[in-house]
Amino acid sequence: MNSEGVQRAVQRIAHEVLERARAEGSLEGLALVGIRRGGVPLAERIRAEIGRASGVTPPLGTLDIALYRDDLSHRGAAPVVGPTDVRFPLEGRTIVLADDVLYTGRTIRAALDELVDFGRPRRVWLAVLVDRGGRELPIAADFAGTRFDVPEGHDVQVRWRENGAAEDSVVVREGGKP
Amino acid sequence: MIGRHRHLIGLEPFSREEILEVLDLAVSMKEVLSRPVKKVPSLRGKSVVNLFFETSTRTRSSFEIAAKVLSADALNWTAAQSSTTKGETLLDTARNLEAMRPDVLVVRHSASGAPSFLARNLDCSVVSAGDGAHEHPSQGLLDCFTLRERFGSLEGRTVAIVGDISHSRVARSDLHALPKLGAKVRLCGPPTMIPQGVEQMGATVHHDLRTAVAGADAVIMLRIQHERIGDPLIPNTREYSKFWGLNARKAAEWLKPDTVILHPGPINRGVELSSDVADGPNSLILDQVQNGVAVRMAILYLLAGGAGEGSRAGKA
Numbered sequence: 001m002n003s004e005g006v007q008r009a010v011q012r013i014a015h016e017v018l019e020r021a022r023a024e025g026s027l028e029g030l031a032l033v034g035i036r037r038g039g040v041p042l043a044e045r046i047r048a049e050i051g052r053a054s055g056v057t058p059p060l061g062t063l064d065i066a067l068y069r070d071d072l073s074h075r076g077a078a079p080v081v082g083p084t085d086v087r088f089p090l091e092g093r094t095i096v097l098a099d100d101v102l103y104t105g106r107t108i109r110a111a112l113d114e115l116v117d118f119g120r121p122r123r124v125w126l127a128v129l130v131d132r133g134g135r136e137l138p139i140a141a142d143f144a145g146t147r148f149d150v151p152e153g154h155d156v157q158v159r160w161r162e163n164g165a166a167e168d169s170v171v172v173r174e175g176g177k178p
Numbered sequence: 179m180i181g182r183h184r185h186l187i188g189l190e191p192f193s194r195e196e197i198l199e200v201l202d203l204a205v206s207m208k209e210v211l212s213r214p215v216k217k218v219p220s221l222r223g224k225s226v227v228n229l230f231f232e233t234s235t236r237t238r239s240s241f242e243i244a245a246k247v248l249s250a251d252a253l254n255w256t257a258a259q260s261s262t263t264k265g266e267t268l269l270d271t272a273r274n275l276e277a278m279r280p281d282v283l284v285v286r287h288s289a290s291g292a293p294s295f296l297a298r299n300l301d302c303s304v305v306s307a308g309d310g311a312h313e314h315p316s317q318g319l320l321d322c323f324t325l326r327e328r329f330g331s332l333e334g335r336t337v338a339i340v341g342d343i344s345h346s347r348v349a350r351s352d353l354h355a356l357p358k359l360g361a362k363v364r365l366c367g368p369p370t371m372i373p374q375g376v377e378q379m380g381a382t383v384h385h386d387l388r389t390a391v392a393g394a395d396a397v398i399m400l401r402i403q404h405e406r407i408g409d410p411l412i413p414n415t416r417e418y419s420k421f422w423g424l425n426a427r428k429a430a431e432w433l434k435p436d437t438v439i440l441h442p443g444p445i446n447r448g449v450e451l452s453s454d455v456a457d458g459p460n461s462l463i464l465d466q467v468q469n470g471v472a473v474r475m476a477i478l479y480l481l482a483g484g485a486g487e488g489s490r491a492g493k494a
Contacts (some may be wrong), residue, residue: 067218067248067479075357077179078483081206117215 001170005151006158009145010042013127014049018142020125026094029122030058035111036066036082038100041131041160042133046098060089061086066111068176096143100158102128106138130170132156146170180480185297185303187352188313197355200476201323207261207479209471210247221250224482227280229272230288231306236443236467237307237316239285244474250482253280261472268292269299282480285309295324303481311345317442320473322359324466325396328438328470335362338390339381340422341369341400341450342411348442349400353379366390367400369423370411389430397433398440399450400423415449425452428458438462 001009021027030050040062042162043143051057064082097111108126115124132150150156155173159165180186181196188270189197210218226245228238240253245252245374255275268287282303285293290310297304310315322332329335337356343365344347353376356363363381365372372383384390391397402418424439437449438459447453456463 067210067220069220078480081203081479083206084209113219117217118213 001053001072001130003167003169006168007055008054009129013042013044013129013145015053017125018044018050018054020099020142021094023104023107024094025162026122027054027056029093030056031061031088031090031093032094032096032098033061033086033111033115035097035099035107036084036159037137038158040099041162042127043096043098044162046096046127050142059088061088063066063111063114065114067084067108068114070106070110084114086115086118090115090121093121093122095121096127097124098127100160102126102131102139102141103134104136105135108136108139110152130156131156138160145175156166179484180477180479184303184481185293186310186315186477186481187294187297187309188306189315189318191350192315192355193200193357195357197319197322197358197375200319201326202325202477202479203476204319204469204472205219205476209467210475211468211472216247217249218247219249220479221245221248221281221482224248224281225279226250226252226282226284226478226482227275228252228254228284228307229275229453230255230270230287231285231292232308234286234307236326236470237286240244240467240470241305241307241316241474241478244471244478247471248475250281250478253278270356272296272300276302282478285372305477305481307346309351310347311313312347313351313354314347314442315351316470316474316477317348318355319396319477320470321348321352321440321442322355322471323473324440324462325356325361325438326359327465327469328396328462329395331360332356334362335360335395336393337363337396338364338366338384338394339398340366340387340424341401342402343367343376343400344371344373345403346400348398352398353381355487357381364383364390364394368412369416374488385429387424389433391424393434393435394437395434396440397424399440402446402450404446405424415446418453419449423448423452426454426458429455429458433460436460440466443467 021030032043034040034049047060062085064084065080066081125142128141129145130143131144131147157171159169200266230238242252278300284305284307286307290312292309293304293306339349357380365381366384441463445451
């Protein structure tokens with residue numbers, strides 16, 4: 001997927017979120033939380049798009065799930081822990097949790113555990129840019145930019161301008177991370 | 179693992195990058211302490227044993243809280259309640275504790291080298307919580323963290339360390355860490371309390387408090403240990419206080435207005451530090467205590483997290 005495709009996908013997600021929030025009367029209580037690092041640019045862009053379309057810019061937070069991983073004892077070194085920043089109360093809010101790629105669902109499980117330690121949101125929706133299949137947990141995306149099955153052993157890489165890429169792209173590569 | 183190390187015995191063998199790895203992680207750990215639920219599951223199922231042969235409230239509680247916030251189980255052993263009083267050797271005590279399969283053993287001992295001895299003889303990661311007059315590495319790291327948090331960077335900053343340098347493991351750890359982060363260190367105290375040749379560690383030595391603190395960005399005041407008072411090193415507390423203690427008058431005349439004051443605690447109020455300075459606006463003493471928990475969380479996470487050599491899971 002190229003830069004234009006990414007932009008269209010993000011816009012579509014933002015409008016679907018907006019439509020559903022309006023339908024359920026939860027636009028005022030909407031907030032976005034991006035999972036570091038790939039989910040943060042997605043959350044930022046959905047937020048900006050919702051702000052443009054509705055005039056209401058929801059608050060934004062970031063989660064780093066390193067401290068909530070379930071595979072600590074399977075990895076070599078302890079994973080790098082980045083900043084988590086959730087400054088608004090979650091009580092009563094509709095949280096849109098955003099990540100770049102949905103695969104096994106384990107990252108989302110960790111993010112949900114971390115999120116509820118910050119408070120009790122009214123509901124949580126999951127928005128991802130790519131749903132690549134291969135779930136190992138009963139987790140599904142509410143909003144997905146694109147869905148396609150990628151076999152195990154392949155790696156889906158989302159590159160964002162915000163994270164230093166020349167332009168946005170989604171690339172599937174054989175023999176990615178083990 | 180912290181860089182190449184699976185133990186934290188002292189900061190002497192630690193590189194600048196290894197020290198920064200702990201300090202950077204401690205920033206994230208400090209954020210955890212400000213959350214509504216101050217607990218993360220990262221060290222669930224790991225255990226940390228605190229083995230303290232010397233009394234300590236601050237350091238032991240700090241390691242204990244750090245372990246608990248990370249969901250590790252913490253067990254405290256203090257010499258007063260242990261079989262050391264019945265004549266058990268250090269190695270036997272430690273081997274018995276090790277049979278309970280801790281992931282990290284935190285040790286404080288009056289003998290320099292005790293943690294290093296245990297690290298050589300045990301399989302778990304060993305963290306020194308202070309040994310004799312050798313090092314107190316977690317204190318050195320939290321001093322660096324506190325100063326870096328205040329200044330952004332330690333590059334080009336001047337830090338004066340005042341007190342009984344000879345017997346201070348805090349001074350030694352600070353001295354091994356601060357210059358690696360770019361700070362200039364001045365040491366000040368009675369001539370009887372400054373080790374000979376300490377200049378070779380990259381510090382300048384002063385015997386006059388006024389010149390030592392002039393233009394300094396930070397002053398670390400060390401606790402004057404009661405057991406030293408009256409012995410030939412210093413005649414009495416009044417004399418010590420007069421020459422090497424810091425009070426509001428001296429601070430106002432000799433320090434830059436924004437010079438920060440640190441102290442590893444516990445403070446002898448009125449001896450090395452007067453209350454108006456210890457509780458004053460430039461005092462970072464309570465920040466140090468809070469940062470101590472964050473820094474110790476980072477240490478435990480790096481040593482017990484992951485499946486490195488230092489953890490049980492890696493060997494299973």
